Amino acid sequence: MKGRVDLSHGGGGRAMQRLIDEVFRRALGNPALDEGNDFASLGAVQGRLVMATDSHVVSPLFFPGGDIGCLAVHGTINDIAMSGASPLYLCASFILEEGFPLSELERIAQSMGKASRDAGVPIVAGDTKVVEKGKGDGVFISTAGIGVVPEGVNTSGSMARAGDAILLSGTIGEHGVAVMSSRENLSFGTPIVSDTAPLHRLVAAMVSAVPQIRAMRDPTRGGLGAVLNEIAMQSGVGMNITENRIPMREEVASACEFLGLDPLYAANEGKLVAVCPPEKAEFLLETMRVHPQGRDAQIIGEVVEDKRHFVQMETVLGGKRIVDWLSGEQLPRIC
Amino acid sequence: MKYIDEFRDPHLAGEIAKQIEREALGSYHLMEFCGGHTHAVSRHGIKSLLPHNVSMIHGPGCPVCVLPVGRIDNAIGIAEKAILCTYADMMRVPASGGGSLMQARASGADIRMVYSSQDAVRIARAHPEREVVFFAIGFETTAPSTAAAIIEAQDLDNFSVFCNHVLTPPAMQSILDTPDLRLNGILGPSHVSTVIGTKAYEGIVSAYKVPMVIAGFEPLDVMQSILMLVRQLNEGRAEVENEYTRAVSHDGNLKAQRLMEQVFVVRPSFEWRGLGEVPSSALSIAESYSSFDAESRFCIAYTPVPDAKACECGEVLRGLKQPQDCRVFGTACTPSNPIGACMVSSEGACAAHYAYGRTA
Numbered sequence: 001m002k003g004r005v006d007l008s009h010g011g012g013g014r015a016m017q018r019l020i021d022e023v024f025r026r027a028l029g030n031p032a033l034d035e036g037n038d039f040a041s042l043g044a045v046q047g048r049l050v051m052a053t054d055s056h057v058v059s060p061l062f063f064p065g066g067d068i069g070c071l072a073v074h075g076t077i078n079d080i081a082m083s084g085a086s087p088l089y090l091c092a093s094f095i096l097e098e099g100f101p102l103s104e105l106e107r108i109a110q111s112m113g114k115a116s117r118d119a120g121v122p123i124v125a126g127d128t129k130v131v132e133k134g135k136g137d138g139v140f141i142s143t144a145g146i147g148v149v150p151e152g153v154n155t156s157g158s159m160a161r162a163g164d165a166i167l168l169s170g171t172i173g174e175h176g177v178a179v180m181s182s183r184e185n186l187s188f189g190t191p192i193v194s195d196t197a198p199l200h201r202l203v204a205a206m207v208s209a210v211p212q213i214r215a216m217r218d219p220t221r222g223g224l225g226a227v228l229n230e231i232a233m234q235s236g237v238g239m240n241i242t243e244n245r246i247p248m249r250e251e252v253a254s255a256c257e258f259l260g261l262d263p264l265y266a267a268n269e270g271k272l273v274a275v276c277p278p279e280k281a282e283f284l285l286e287t288m289r290v291h292p293q294g295r296d297a298q299i300i301g302e303v304v305e306d307k308r309h310f311v312q313m314e315t316v317l318g319g320k321r322i323v324d325w326l327s328g329e330q331l332p333r334i335c
Numbered sequence: 336m337k338y339i340d341e342f343r344d345p346h347l348a349g350e351i352a353k354q355i356e357r358e359a360l361g362s363y364h365l366m367e368f369c370g371g372h373t374h375a376v377s378r379h380g381i382k383s384l385l386p387h388n389v390s391m392i393h394g395p396g397c398p399v400c401v402l403p404v405g406r407i408d409n410a411i412g413i414a415e416k417a418i419l420c421t422y423a424d425m426m427r428v429p430a431s432g433g434g435s436l437m438q439a440r441a442s443g444a445d446i447r448m449v450y451s452s453q454d455a456v457r458i459a460r461a462h463p464e465r466e467v468v469f470f471a472i473g474f475e476t477t478a479p480s481t482a483a484a485i486i487e488a489q490d491l492d493n494f495s496v497f498c499n500h501v502l503t504p505p506a507m508q509s510i511l512d513t514p515d516l517r518l519n520g521i522l523g524p525s526h527v528s529t530v531i532g533t534k535a536y537e538g539i540v541s542a543y544k545v546p547m548v549i550a551g552f553e554p555l556d557v558m559q560s561i562l563m564l565v566r567q568l569n570e571g572r573a574e575v576e577n578e579y580t581r582a583v584s585h586d587g588n589l590k591a592q593r594l595m596e597q598v599f600v601v602r603p604s605f606e607w608r609g610l611g612e613v614p615s616s617a618l619s620i621a622e623s624y625s626s627f628d629a630e631s632r633f634c635i636a637y638t639p640v641p642d643a644k645a646c647e648c649g650e651v652l653r654g655l656k657q658p659q660d661c662r663v664f665g666t667a668c669t670p671s672n673p674i675g676a677c678m679v680s681s682e683g684a685c686a687a688h689y690a691y692g693r694t695a
Contacts, residue, residue, distance in 0.1 A: 062664055207675065250336060253336050253339075254336050254339075257339060260376075310693070313380075314380075315378075315379045315380045316343050316345060316378075316379070317343055317345050317348045317379045317380065317381070317384070317554045317555075318345040318348055318349055318382045318384065319348075319379050319380020319382070319383045319384050319554075319689040320383045321377065321378065321379070321380040321383075321692065322690070322691055322692070322693055324670075324689065324690045324691070
């Protein structure tokens with residue numbers, strides 16, 4: 001589609017209808033969406049439902065390994081999956097800035113469509129608004145979704161207990177570094193691509209093997225450091241982790257070294273942290289490693305009693321230090 | 336990672352730690368001057384590897400931390416009239432009246448975070464209709480690149496520099512002049528020394544009879560340098576030794592020194608946060624490049640602003656207090672809500688201790 005977004009595309013008239021038909025329906029089409037209602041009518045569902053929402057404002061919109069479209073699909077799928085649930089449906093809202101090229105919007109919508117089809121989670125409802133030039137940054141996408149939790153699975157960030165094992169599904173920092181490397185004012189080259197990926201199939205395998213998993217979370221903004229602190233705080237425990245068990249690609253380690261970033265706080269979009277009872281840890285690890293998204297999984301540490309809720313790390317050097325919450329932003333707007 | 340992993344070898348670190356423990360018979364108070372070392376000591380948990388009789392004092396070598404509040408106020412003033420280009424660390428440093436560059440930007444000032452002085456020149460080239468000012472901070476490490484930017488910008492009439500570059504040796508001397516200072520040896524800066532060379536410290540070391548070891552930034556560099564300081568002290572020597580021979584020479588980087596001499600002159604005096612006025616401790620732009628001097632271009636008048644009463648950054652920066660001894664450390668003053676500058680930059684003594692060191 002040629003041209004640019006203008007205010008008429010959000011005005012409710014013919015131009016908006018054309019945008020919906022030629023961009024969104026073409027890219028995302030499925031029976032529920034194709035009914036053309038302001039709501040999606042879905043079948044009855046058995047079991048406990050979970051719901052999640054995630055807004056995406058990443059800059060730049062296209063980065064090595066992905067774009068805001070697939071990120072918006074994966075982000076919400078992963079938030080739902082962290083409850084142990086199978087995601088069922090998504091919906092998406094677009095805030096478009098006047099002047100945004102329609103060809104780029106098409107690319108983003110197609111990327112969303114592909115991500116949604118690959119994940120098997122349809123986008124069943126949507127909305128579009130247009131804001132005046134200067135009042136947005138190209139496109140913002142908000143997605144929300146629902147999923148259903150299998151019988152017998154009950155995870156929460158508040159359920160970690162002293163003695164539990166802490167598992168990480170793979171290498172950290174790729175999304176943060178990939179986005180950083182594509183910023184126009186940072187001229188460094190890197191082969192690193194974002195790890196953006198849906199995790200619900202890995203999670204399905206994990207909860208079916210070890211339904212006793214206590215907590216799962218995906219270390220997006222704030223990275224591994226933030227997620228461990230969140231779980232420690234919510235559960236009222238401490239954590240001890242070992243630096244040289246944390247998988248990291250050499251290119252990510254080098255880039256972080258070069259830029260003065262701590263990879264523990266760099267964002268991920270296709271990784272998860274799981275906490276499980278110690279006796280189940282090895283079996284869970286084996287299960288994760290069979291799955292492509294968990295190939296590099298590791299047991300990185302254990303939950304301990306600590307009233308201060310500190311996350312402590314044995315460093316590569318053999319010293320000990322605390323892994324604190326991140327203060328401020330390490331990288332602005334990465335997801 | 337080549338050239339990194341070798342300097343983080345846990346086996347060697349353990350061996351050096353044992354050696355330090357064997358040889359450190361008295362009590363050793365060593366200052367790592369540089370914020371980069373403070374960060375390395377904290378991030379790698381080096382303190383936990385040292386015996387109790389070897390203590391590390393964090394020095395003032397963090398350019399963000401030592402810049403006085405009045406200068407941040409000046410920068411905010413400039414940002415009202417021009418595009419201000421700054422290193423990201425400066426954004427959250429508290430100015431007077433609860434302001435900061437971050438807040439000035441939220442209120443509409445055009446403040447851009449850059450990764451080098453050259454980025455600022457590029458922005459000036461791209462916006463010929465706007466005044467563009469580079470907020471230059473840092474020790475001798477960053478000063479040459481600011482000088483290079485000024486030379487590169489000779490054809491531009493909309494680019495200028497708000498120069499706040501400071502010098503390491505005068506600051507060291509100011510610390511060593513502190514009464515009641517308990518300091519036996521100094522871990523000398525890595526990057527600064529690549530520029531100014533080990534010769535720059537010889538006068539101070541012989542005048543104050545305090546041993547110094549120029550140390551690399553990797554953890555094994557730091558451990559080895561601590562051992563070298565312990566040995567100097569045990570043997571009653573006070574010399575400038577160079578552990579970081581792979582990067583630092585006796586004379587330093589002569590080309591960078593020439594650039595600095597060409598573009599800058601030494602100020603008669605400059606206010607440092609924590610140290611107060613220190614004579615001949617900072618650079619300003621030389622007469623022949625005065626059209627690039629934002630201070631004259633924007634008629635900047637400097638007004639000193641006293642630090643917040645509760646803040647003890649001054650004592651911390653002089654090594655008289657450890658971060659945790661400050662009354663507001665970790666309570667009223669945290670990295671999310673810094674009162675003093677030592678809590679703002681990740682290289683600041685308080686921020687590093689808060690982020691990594693509280694268990695040690």
